[in-house]
Amino acid sequence: MRIIIIGAGEVGYHIASRLASEDKDVVVIDINEKVLDRVSEQLDVQTVLGSGSSPKVLEKAGVRDADILLAVTDSDEINLIACTFANILSPGLRKLARIRNPEYTDYQEVLAKDILDIDMVINPEEEVIRTIERLMGAPGAVDISDFSEGRIKLVGLWVREDSPVAGTKLFNLREKVGHERLIVAAIIRNDRLIIPQGDNTLKDGDLIYFVCEDQYLNKVLTGFGIHSETLRNVLIIGGGNIGFKLAKGLEKRNVHVKLIEIDRARCEFLAENLNRTVVLQGDGTDQGLLLEENVRSMDVVVTVTGDEEYNVLCSLLAKNLGSKMTITRINKFAYLPLVRTVGLENTVSPRLSAVNAILKHVREGRVISAISIKEEAEALEAIAQDKSELVGKPIKDLPFPQGAIVLCLIRGEDVIIPTGDSIIEPNDRVIVLSTRRNIARVEKALTVKLEYL
Template sequence: MRLFNREPKADQLKVVIVGAGEVGYHISHRLAQEHKQVVVIDQDENALRRISEILDVQTILGSGSSPKVLKDAGAANADIFLAVTDSDEVNIIACLFANIIAPDAKKLARIRNEEYSGYSKELSENLLNISAIINPEVEVIKSIDRLLSMPGAVDYNEFAAGKIKLIGVRMGHGPLLDQTLMNFRSVVSDSDVIIAAIVRDDALIIPGGSDTIQKDDIVYFVCKNTSLESVRKACGRSLDPIKNAFIIGGGNIGFRLASLFEKKGIHTKIVDSNPDRCSVLAEKLDAALVLCGDGTDQEFLQEENIAEMDVVVSLTSDEETNILTSLLAKNLGVKKTVTRVNKLAYQPLIKAVGIDHSVSPRLSAVNSILQYVRQGNVLSSVSISGEGAEALEAIAESHSEIVGKPIKDLPFPKGTLVIGIMRDTEVIIPNGESVILPDDRIIILTTPENVARVEQALVVTLQSV
């Protein structure tokens, strides 16, 4: 057992995590950054050592499905219980015992098997009292869908039921280039568009009026649905929708994505090297064209006119193959590539070698889990620029300290912005004088080190009740 470097405070949120793999590690990393009390359980001594050498968390060697181990980990006092091992069965059993040991804790389970997912209501309400079941395959499809919903963007998220957009665009040209933010309104007169953040050389900047937009910056715009054209003009980029897609890899994720593209009316080709799998895909898919072939074969790709595709998505289980096929597609003239990469060590290489986007089922699962970990009435949470920032969508509770004050007077630390408000059906892109009212849906952009203070401001204050 490894204990904390610093003694946890009594009022710290306590999170017990079963599973020290990629998902468990990255959730632990995020929560430890936010000074939460984190306990990680795993049977793999090397995985625990990796965590304990880097993070200030407690680690316990043992099975997360053992009630004795859970009790030793202090699960009875946990506020949140996360079962995120690679085994669905271990995660289900861990939640079963956690429901007995800590019935009031919020419980989340990572479950991939569709047979189990079909009983999500029973698992959530009747048996285990699980708050949410997270399927990494489903979450990565959501990530890809968001990316491709705005083809000219490198990052895209929606809030307030899709009425507020957060769009990251790499600046290559356009009227905003080399302009200071003080001149923003002289270029973009639309008051429903603001700039929330700038990413430059992998560093995230919450900009001020004197900051200048430079070539190759990724600029994050916040806007209403009706202002997308204003963003397009400001960036000098086309935001035309995807019409033709090519999927390499016909596994579960490839099949799910092809099914989604069919529903959206996107002309889709999906290729897999296994003839038996191709037969299954052909039976299950209606409009998509199923091809049996090698996605790394240049001649095969040329025969299929890959250069005419708007996007190539590489989703095989082998990430080296995914990287190779994406590079080959770019070399053959494809406009956009999306690559499945699980090894985080490869992530910094993706843009360096010319691949447009990378997605990871594990990291997509982490983002989904985080929204349930947040204190306050948080509806959704997404990471911006890796882990450089986080956008939270929350309901303003009537007695919280953010209600009834101009935004410029809110008790938020530097580097935290309120970037959107939805009041009933009205959408507001706020300024410093805007006032948050009870039950407003608000979107807050903040950095990891400030999340704890933002959560504190969102929670109902007992003194006010």
């Protein structure tokens, strides 16, 4: 598979790193020579200096022989022009474009199919809003992702010293939690990924990921000692696109929303275009303002300005003043593990959301979803095909690569938490967790014979 990535920023670099580690043929285009030097020094990829919107540069990168083009620069216009020329030079090429401007995303279906034949228009901000809404729906979880149109949840949460599951072996976990419909997918201990086995013991400080059905999520969380409450009061700091769209969505859920924005002109826009949200002009780091707006009564404080350092300060202040939960927007990948060390467990990243949205479209086979876990693993949802070696055998007998486990099967309306005796049938939706080094093998396992394994 030959993949051309236009843009070597945080998103482009991260995707190139992931795909290069899977031995895919990757070409990265960027206009910044220093950025490309970093890419070529650290990754096993080809680089091309120039604008991805130039047909000559695309030709030089081998667009006619490529399988996928990912236009992920910070410029919507460059991404759209790149897809335009790619469509002319290589009509059968799969194209994905990162688009953020609402003036373009309002027409994304027309852009995708009727004009540019783009296979996927990815709006990181909309992905972030969905992530925030999922986190709000499961207080206590630090990470939550959807599979099977939301029917299945992949949830990450910390094991604390006072947690009822601390010290529990995994083969006793379902009994301890009081629910059979879950399976632990991964354990992160001291920043090291553990693919779990039955005799693993959960310890204080572990970050565990488990899979369960959405309808049982609250019961499972209760078993872990986490009690959800009805969402009533939300404070949003930052009235940009994310803050504005989040407030509009919360208004429909009958949630009382306050929004703090520092820019006066933007406040006027927000006040005109929001119905029940209380718009306040001010600084989210103003302790007096937060106390005046009764930050202690807030179920969630969401900081989503474009300045991540400012977001961190606002969240720390809100948490110190008594807010029950904070959600913090972070852009740089390097900051994500750092903010957790200062006590901010719930973070969202437009760039990471863009990466997850893109990955599922570059996977081989009929992959529906792809979610990264701590840069070391990935959870894939795919449709098992007739010719796959995984079909028709008990899971315990499958020639599956080490470091990969089947988490869940969806067969029609039935959700199956598998055992070793469960059998995958053609057209089952299969959710698999795999370490990064085995992703390519798992892709093949879902589509073709596995004798080479």
